Amino acid sequence: MPQRAWVVVxxxxxxxxxxxxxxxxxxxxxxxxxNGLVRSRLPGALTLVRPASAVFLVPDELANDLATV
Known part of the structure; x- marks a missing residue:
């Protein structure tokens, strides 16, 4: 688990x-x-897909790249 992360829902x-x-x-x-998209674009991020949502934990050092995903 990253020490600092962005949560994207x-x-x-x-x-x-x-x-x-x-x-x-x-x-x-x-x-x-x-999972495939996140692994290829944001290595180190974690994903959780639920019936009504998807949650991503993106390590802080990768958060600058979120706009390009």
Missing amino acids: LEADDDKTEAALAARGQQDRLDGAL
């Missing part, structure tokens, strides 16, 4: 999208896609 912006993403198959696909 993604959530669906409407109920229809949230319900679609909550399906188990969709959650697994989203988890795989986001």
